[in-house]
Amino acid sequence: MMRDLGTGKENTWCTGCGNFGILNAVKKAIGELVENGSKLSDFAITCGIGCHGKIFDYLALSGIYGLHGRGTATAQGMKLANPALKVISFGGDGDSLGEGLEHTLFAAKRNMDITLILHNNGNYGLTTGQFSPLSEPGYKGLSTPLGSIEKPFRAIPLLLEAGASFVARGFSARPDHLTELIIAALNHKGFSFIEVMQPCVSYNNNYAYLNQKVKLLEVIPTTQAHAIDLASDPDHVYLGVFSRKNLPVYHELLYGSANPQKDRPDYLHRQDILHAK
Amino acid sequence: MAIRTVIIGGKAGEGVKKAAQVVANTLFRQGWQVFQADDYQSLIKGGHNFSSVSFSDSEVHTAYAKANLLISFDQRSYTAHSEDMADADSLHVYNSDMTPEAVQEARGKTLGLPLSTMMKQIYGPGGNVSLAAVSVFFLWMGYPQAELEAVIAREFKRNVEDNISYAKAVYQAARQAGIGGSQIPDSEFPLISMEQSVQRFTSGNQAMALGAWLGGLDFYYAYPMTPASSILHYLALKTTTHKVYAIHAESELAAANMAIGSVVSGARTAIGSSGGGFALMQEAFSLAGITEAPLLCFLASRPGPATGVSTYTAQEDLPFALNQGHGEFARIVAAPDSPQRAFSLAAELLSLAWEFQCPVILLSDKHLSESSQNLTLPDEVPWARVEQGVPGSSYQRYSITESGVSPLLFPGSENIDDNTVIKWNSHEHLPSGLRTDKAEAMIAMKDKRNRKSPAISIATQRHERVAFYGEQGTPVFAYGSGVMELREARKHCSKPFIIVALIYLTPFPSEELSVYSGKEIITLEHSSTGNLDRFIRQNLDVSIKHSVLRYDGRPFDPLELAKIMEDIL
Ligand SMILES: Cc1ncc(C[n+]2csc(CCOP(=O)(O)OP(=O)(O)O)c2C)c(N)n1
Ligand code: SF4
Numbered sequence: 138m139m140r141d142l143g144t145g146k147e148n149t150w151c152t153g154c155g156n157f158g159i160l161n162a163v164k165k166a167i168g169e170l171v172e173n174g175s176k177l178s179d180f181a182i183t184c185g186i187g188c189h190g191k192i193f194d195y196l197a198l199s200g201i202y203g204l205h206g207r208g209t210a211t212a213q214g215m216k217l218a219n220p221a222l223k224v225i226s227f228g229g230d231g232d233s234l235g236e237g238l239e240h241t242l243f244a245a246k247r248n249m250d251i252t253l254i255l256h257n258n259g260n261y262g263l264t265t266g267q268f269s270p271l272s273e274p275g276y277k278g279l280s281t282p283l284g285s286i287e288k289p290f291r292a293i294p295l296l297l298e299a300g301a302s303f304v305a306r307g308f309s310a311r312p313d314h315l316t317e318l319i320i321a322a323l324n325h326k327g328f329s330f331i332e333v334m335q336p337c338v339s340y341n342n343n344y345a346y347l348n349q350k351v352k353l354l355e356v357i358p359t360t361q362a363h364a365i366d367l368a369s370d371p372d373h374v375y376l377g378v379f380s381r382k383n384l385p386v387y388h389e390l391l392y393g394s395a396n397p398q399k400d401r402p403d404y405l406h407r408q409d410i411l412h413a414k
Numbered sequence: 415m416a417i418r419t420v421i422i423g424g425k426a427g428e429g430v431k432k433a434a435q436v437v438a439n440t441l442f443r444q445g446w447q448v449f450q451a452d453d454y455q456s457l458i459k460g461g462h463n464f465s466s467v468s469f470s471d472s473e474v475h476t477a478y479a480k481a482n483l484l485i486s487f488d489q490r491s492y493t494a495h496s497e498d499m500a501d502a503d504s505l506h507v508y509n510s511d512m513t514p515e516a517v518q519e520a521r522g523k524t525l526g527l528p529l530s531t532m533m534k535q536i537y538g539p540g541g542n543v544s545l546a547a548v549s550v551f552f553l554w555m556g557y558p559q560a561e562l563e564a565v566i567a568r569e570f571k572r573n574v575e576d577n578i579s580y581a582k583a584v585y586q587a588a589r590q591a592g593i594g595g596s597q598i599p600d601s602e603f604p605l606i607s608m609e610q611s612v613q614r615f616t617s618g619n620q621a622m623a624l625g626a627w628l629g630g631l632d633f634y635y636a637y638p639m640t641p642a643s644s645i646l647h648y649l650a651l652k653t654t655t656h657k658v659y660a661i662h663a664e665s666e667l668a669a670a671n672m673a674i675g676s677v678v679s680g681a682r683t684a685i686g687s688s689g690g691g692f693a694l695m696q697e698a699f700s701l702a703g704i705t706e707a708p709l710l711c712f713l714a715s716r717p718g719p720a721t722g723v724s725t726y727t728a729q730e731d732l733p734f735a736l737n738q739g740h741g742e743f744a745r746i747v748a749a750p751d752s753p754q755r756a757f758s759l760a761a762e763l764l765s766l767a768w769e770f771q772c773p774v775i776l777l778s779d780k781h782l783s784e785s786s787q788n789l790t791l792p793d794e795v796p797w798a799r800v801e802q803g804v805p806g807s808s809y810q811r812y813s814i815t816e817s818g819v820s821p822l823l824f825p826g827s828e829n830i831d832d833n834t835v836i837k838w839n840s841h842e843h844l845p846s847g848l849r850t851d852k853a854e855a856m857i858a859m860k861d862k863r864n865r866k867s868p869a870i871s872i873a874t875q876r877h878e879r880v881a882f883y884g885e886q887g888t889p890v891f892a893y894g895s896g897v898m899e900l901r902e903a904r905k906h907c908s909k910p911f912i913i914v915a916l917i918y919l920t921p922f923p924s925e926e927l928s929v930y931s932g933k934e935i936i937t938l939e940h941s942s943t944g945n946l947d948r949f950i951r952q953n954l955d956v957s958i959k960h961s962v963l964r965y966d967g968r969p970f971d972p973l974e975l976a977k978i979m980e981d982i983l
Contacts, residue, residue: 140833146848177832181825183675186840193837194848199825201678201838202849204701207671210663214675214683215825217659218633222679222826240671243664391659397632398680398827402657404797407628410656411791412612 139171144197150188155335158309159256160192163225165312166319167198175323181215181222184208185232187263188337189256192227200224206236209244212251219398220388223323224251231261234270234290245299245328247387252322252329255292258337266340278340292332293368293379297361302327304380306368308334308351310344314376321378327386334374350374357381416470417905419478422547423464423495424487426457429544433485434465435786436569437551441469442615442788450786451477451969456640456724462490475752475902476895477785479971480504483554485547487529488512505593507550509543525591527584536580537573545570545577549584553593559585612791618753618782619644619714621789622760626710627658629761630768630798632681634660635669639691640724641780642714646686666691670698677707678838680824682764682798686712689731690720696739699773703743705838706812706820706863708767708798710760711738711775714783717967726967727780729894729940732949735777736920742860744867746774746874747920751881751897753787755917761795762877768798769873770866771819777919779940781895781969807833811847814858818865820845871921879918880926887911888959888983889930891950892938893919895969900938903975909983911936922953931955936982938962 142164150156171177182198184190186205193202203211212226226233226244233241233255244251260278261267267278268285271292275284296304303325307315315333322329334351336344354377358364364379402410420437424430431452438450446469454463466477480500486492486508499506499522510526527550533541545566552562559582566581567574616624623634623645636646649660663669669685676683685695692713702709713735717728735747746766750756756778763774803809803821813820823829823836830836837847842859844850850859883901887910892900897915904911914930916923935956939946942965947958960982964970970978 144846144848178830178834179826181679191849193839197835199830199834199836201675201705202840202847203674204671204697204840207667207698210668210671211675211678214633214635214672214677215679216675217661217672218676218679218681218683219824219826239664240668243668392653395657397657397659398824400657401630401632401681404628404630407630407656411624411628413655 139168139177140197142167142197144195146194148195150191151339153338154188155258155309155337156188156192156256158312158315159254159333159335160195162307162312162315162319163192163196163254165316166323169316169320170323175223179221179223180225182225182227183211183215184227185229185237187229187232187261188258189227189229189232206232207240209233209237209251209253210240212253213240213244213247213249216249216251217388217391217397220250220396225323226251226253228253228255229262230255230257230259230269230271230292234292234295238270241296242299245296245301245330248300248302248327248384250327250386250388252331254319255330255332256335257292257332258335259341259343260337262337262340291369294365296330297364297380300328301330301380302382302384303329303378304364305330305378306332306334306374306376308347308374308376309336310348311351311376314353318378325381327382327384347374351376353377354379417468417474417478418470419466419468419481419500420483420485420551421464421466421481421495421498422485423462423491424543425459425490426455426461426463427459428487429542430463430487431465433544433547434467436548436565438467438786439615440565441467442613447471447473447788448615448786449474449477451781452784453968454725462494464491464495473788475898476781476969476972478973480973483507483551485550486513487543487547505554507588525588525593527587527591529584532583532587533580536583537576541580542570542573542577545581546584549581550588550593553585553588556594614789614791615786616753616789617644617784617786618750618756618778619784620648621753622712622750622756622776622778623648625757625760625795626684626764627652627656629764629795630682631658631684631710631764633673633676633683634658634686635663635673635676635683636660636686637663637666637669637691639688641716641783642686642688642691642712644784645712666694667698670695671701673709674698674701674705674707677709678825680800680827682768684710684712684764686714688714688716689718689722689734692734692738700739700741700743701840702773703739703741703745704840704842706771707773707838708771709773710764710767711773713775713777715777715779717965723967725780727895727940727969728965728967729779729896730945731777732941732945735775736949738775739773743863744770744772744870745920746772746870746918747777748775748918749777749893749916750782751893751915751917753782753785754789756782757789758792758795759917765796765798766870766873768800769819770870771822772866772870777894779894782898805829805831805834809834809836810845811836811838812843812845812859812862814845814862816865817869818862820862867921874918874921874923875925877918879923881915881917882912883915884910884912888936889914889933890936890938891916891946893917893946896938896940899970899972899975902972903970903979906973906976907979909980911979911983919949924953927954933957934959936960936962940964
C-alpha cells in the first residue's frame, strides 16, 4: 500500500472551495500511477503563491514552494537537473497567466517535459478577489469596483499557440474525470497543461454556471483550429483533452539520454577535461 | 623590460577585436605576459571601436592608452588616436584609402597603406581588413611571413586562400615601406611553446566561468546583458566537452527561478547578469535566502542606473551587491582583483555557497570581466561538497542544528526512498519545510539561519580575503579592476604606496584590516559618489585622506594614474 499523501497540516481553504477537488484528484492520480509502477520518490512538485499554492503544504511530496508567478520556471530547473523526476507545477490564473505568464508560455514553447495544473478560479483568491487575467469583462473586485474593462485571455488557445503538446480542461467538481486527465498529463512526454475550472466560493462562485455549461469532449479535436473553437465556445465549457502530440522534449535535445544529476563529472574528471588538449 | 602596446582601431564590424585577439594570442603563445582591453560601443556596424594589447615579460595588469604600434582602419580611428603615440619610435599605420590627407603627428612615424584597395584587388567585394592589422603587427615584431600564414589560416577560417594572399600583400607592402623587424629583444618565433603549459589567455568572465565549473558547476542560467553575456556564451560552448549546461532563459526572472529549481534537484548552479538584469533577479535572490539555496551569482557592473552605458565600466553597484534582496539572511559577497583571481574565487564562492547553503555574489566590472590576461591554472580549487542528510520518514529539510546548516537530500536521487519528503519553502517554515506563521517557529527558523553567519565569517578566512601589493607607503584601498589599475600605475609612480585590495566584502574582513584602524588611507573606485568610502567607513575607523573617483566608463591609463597618485601622495 502506498503511504498517505497528506501532511496532516490544517487545511485553510474555504469550505466548498474547488481546490479540494483538485487535491483529491492529484492524490488519486499519483496513487494510480504508483500502483502501475511509477516510483513515488520520482514525483516532485512546485507552485506559485495564491490559494492554489497551499496544495504544496497538503501534499507529502518533495519539491519547493516557489515565488508568485515563478513556479513553472522553478519546475523547469528541477526537471533539467534531474530528468528522472516527474515535475508538477501548480499555478493560479493570476500567478501563471499574469505575474508569470512568460514562464507558462516558454515552458510550452520548449515542450519542457513537466505538467502545469492551472487552478482557474477567475480571480485572485488569496489577495481578496481582485480580477485576474481570466476574469470576464465587468468583473467587480476591489481593484475594479466599476467592473473590469479588460478582455480575458483564453488559457487553452493561448497554450496551444505557444506549443504545449498536451492540453486539457477539467473541472474540480468532476474529480474522476480530472483524475484521468492528470494521469494522462503525467504519462505524456512533453509539456502538459490542464486548465482546471475551480470555483471560488468566496469571490467567484460559479458552480451553478459551470454545472450547467460543462460538456465532455468526445474525441480529441483533429485540428488546432477546431480545438481553439471548442475551447472558446461561449455556450459550453468543454472538458477533456484538446490536443495531444508527440514532439521532441527540451531536455533530450539538450543532453540526450544523460542525467546531469547522476552523470556529473567529479573533480578529478574535471581536472582531466581542463588539461585535455 | 619595457611594456609595449599595440592599439587597433576601426568601425564596429571591421574585426577590430578579433585582430587584437589574434595579436594578443600570438604574443601569449610566444611567452609574453599580455593584457587585452576592448573599447567598443553598443552597435553592430560603424561607430568607433578600438582594442589595446599591452605586453611585457612580467605581469601586465591593465592596458596602456599610448601605443608603440597603432593601426587605424578608418579616418575616425586615425583622428581619434593621432595623439596616442607612446614615443618618437612609435608607428601609426593607417588606411590611406580612408585617410587621404594624413597630418604629421606630434611624435612617432606614420605610414599610410591602401588597405581597402589591396583588399578589393584580392577579394573583389567583401574581404577582411582586420588581417591587415595582424600582418603589420607580425612585421613590426620581426616575425617571419611563414608564421603569419600559419596564424591566419588557423584564426580566420572563412576564405582561407584569399586571407593568406591579403595578409601576405600587406606584409610585403609594409616591408617595402620600410617597417623592419622590431627592436624588441627575444621576439623571434617561437620564444617558448605554450602548448603544454598551465597558462591560458582568458577574459575575466571566461576565468570565473571555468573556475566555477572546475569547482563543480553544472548549470548556468542567464539572460544576455553586457558585460555578463560572455559567461553564458563561454559555458554554452563547453556543453559537450565539459558537461555543463548554459541556458539562455526568457528573462532574468526565469533564469533565477529556474536556477533555484536546479539547486533543489542537486545541481551546482549559477546565474549572472549586469545591474539591470540582476535587479530583476532580486526576489529570487531572497528566495535563495529563505530556502537556503546555494546559488552562485555573477554580477558584472557597467555604468547605471537602468540601461546606463552598456559597454563601459563602472563600480556603481557596490551597495546594490551588498544589499541584494529583501529580508534578512546570510550571504557572501566578494570581488576578484584580477581575471586570475576570478578563476579561484568563483570556485571558492561556489563551495562556500554549498557549505553554508546561502546565495553568494561574485562582483566584477566590465573592465575585469571583458579584458583578457594570462591565467595560470591553480593546482587545486575548492570543490563544492554537500552535507548529506539521512533518507527516511524522519528527514527534515530544515532540521534545527547547532551550526544552522541542515543536511541536504535531493528528490529522485538514488538513495531516496518513498518515505523521504524534501520540502523547500519560500514562506517561513517549520523544520519539515511546511509553511508557518507561528511566532516561536519564526524565531526558531530565523535563529537557525542566522547561526550560520559567524561560521561563514570564519570559513572565509581560509581564503585570501584581502590582498596587499607593496611594502610601504600610504595604504590605497580598492577592489575589482581598481586594483589592476593601481598595480600597473605603481610601476611608474615615484612615491610608494601599498594597495589594499578588498576581495571579500561580506563578511567584512575585519581581522586583516584592523591594523589600519585610526590610520589615514586613500581610496580608488569607479563611482561618482564614493560607495567604497562609505562602505569602508561603516566597517573601519579610518580617515580617508583622498578618494580617487572616476565615472566616465573608462579605465585609467596607468601612466595617467601614476601622475594622479604622485600628486596626492
Ligand atoms: C511578487 C508578488 N507580488 C504579489 C504578491 C501577492 N499575491 C499573493 S497571491 C496573489 C494573487 C493570487 O491569485 P492567483 O494566482 O489567481 O491565485 P489564487 O489565490 O486565486 O489561487 C498575489 C497578487 C506576492 N506574493 N508576490
Ligand atoms: S478564497 Fe476562493 S480560492 Fe481561496 S480558498 Fe477561498 S474559495 Fe478557495
